[in-house]
Amino acid sequence: MDIYQLRYFLAIVETNNFSRAAERAFVSQPTLSAGIKKLETELGTPLFNRDARKISLTEAGRRFLPHARTIIYECNAAKSDIVRKSPVRRLQLGLLRSAPSARVAALLDDFGKAHPDIQISIKDGSTAQLQRWLDEGRIDVALSVTPDAESNTEFVQLYKWKYMVAVPSGHSFSGRNAIPLKELDRLDFLHRTHCEAETELTRMFASAGVNPHIIFRTDQDEKALAFVGAGLGLCMMPDILNAPGVTLLPVEGINIYRTIGLVWRAKDENDLIRSFQMFAVSHDWYPERAGSKNLDWAR
Structure with a gap:
C-alpha cells in the first residue's frame, strides 16, 4: 500500500467523482483509476460502488476511510514537524x-x-x-x-444541555411553549444513531405508548437539523444544537439532561x-x- 493510493482514495471521497479527483491529485483519470484498482486488489475488496450516476463507498470503504485519513494526517504532521525549526x-x-x-x-x-x-x-x-x-x-x-x-x-x-424536540419553524408546534409527549405518537421522526440517551428516550416513549415513525437514521447532526428544517420529520436532540429554520421545544414527560x-x-x-x-x-x-x-x- 502506497501513500499516493491513499491520496487518490481520499480525493475521490472528497469530490465524489473520478475525474475531479484526478484533477485534485494532478494525475490523469486512468492513472488514478489504476491506483485505486491496485489498492482494492491489495485489500481484497472493492472500496467504491460504481454506477453511471454516482459513486459511493462500500462498507469496506467506510471502514477504511478513517484509517486513510489518519495515515495521511500523520504523514503530513511528520513532514511539518521535520521542516519546522522548533518541535x-x-x-x-x-x-x-x-x-x-x-x-x-x-x-x-x-x-x-x-x-x-x-x-x-x-x-x-x-x-x-x-x-x-x-x-x-x-x-x-x-x-x-x-x-x-x-x-x-x-x-x-x-x-449543559437538555433533550428537546426539533421541529420546522413553520410547524404547528413551533408557537407552543411545550409539547405533550402523547402528541408525538405516529409522527415522522429522524433518529440520531449516536444519541447518548437513546436507551432513556426509548424507555420514556414506550412507557407513554408513543410510537414515532422513523423515516431516516443518521449519525450527522447537521444532516438531521437540515432535514428537520426541510420539513421531513421531527427529531429529539440536545438544545445546544440549532440551525436556521429549526425550533427546539421542551417535551412534557422528557427530562433528560x-x-x-x-x-x-x-x-x-x-x-x-x-x-x-x-x-x-x-x-x-x-x-x-x-x-x-x-x-x-x-x-
Whole structure:
C-alpha cells in the first residue's frame, strides 16, 4: 500500500467523482483509476460502488476511510514537524460525536490563533470510546459527558444541555411553549444513531405508548437539523444544537439532561492540557443567548 493510493482514495471521497479527483491529485483519470484498482486488489475488496450516476463507498470503504485519513494526517504532521525549526507540540483531542460542530470549530480556531505552535488532532467517538482512548493514552483530553467516579479522571464542566424536540419553524408546534409527549405518537421522526440517551428516550416513549415513525437514521447532526428544517420529520436532540429554520421545544414527560466538559487523566495533566482547558472554559458555548466574550486576555 502506497501513500499516493491513499491520496487518490481520499480525493475521490472528497469530490465524489473520478475525474475531479484526478484533477485534485494532478494525475490523469486512468492513472488514478489504476491506483485505486491496485489498492482494492491489495485489500481484497472493492472500496467504491460504481454506477453511471454516482459513486459511493462500500462498507469496506467506510471502514477504511478513517484509517486513510489518519495515515495521511500523520504523514503530513511528520513532514511539518521535520521542516519546522522548533518541535511541534501536539494535543490529541477526543470529541463526543454530538458536540456542536460550529462551536467546537470556533474554539479550535481561537485556540489555534493564540497557540500557533500547537497542533491539535481530533478523534470523534462515543462516550465509551473516548473513555477507552483516554485509558489507553491515545488521546490527551476528551470533550465528553461527566465520567464515572471510579474512572480516575479529572473533569471540568463546559456546558449543559437538555433533550428537546426539533421541529420546522413553520410547524404547528413551533408557537407552543411545550409539547405533550402523547402528541408525538405516529409522527415522522429522524433518529440520531449516536444519541447518548437513546436507551432513556426509548424507555420514556414506550412507557407513554408513543410510537414515532422513523423515516431516516443518521449519525450527522447537521444532516438531521437540515432535514428537520426541510420539513421531513421531527427529531429529539440536545438544545445546544440549532440551525436556521429549526425550533427546539421542551417535551412534557422528557427530562433528560447531560453535563458536558473536558475529561483527562490526572496523571497526564500538563501545561498543554491546562492551556486548552482555559480556552474551553471561557468559550461562549451559547452565542445566540448572550454577547460574545472577549478572549484578548488569553492571547
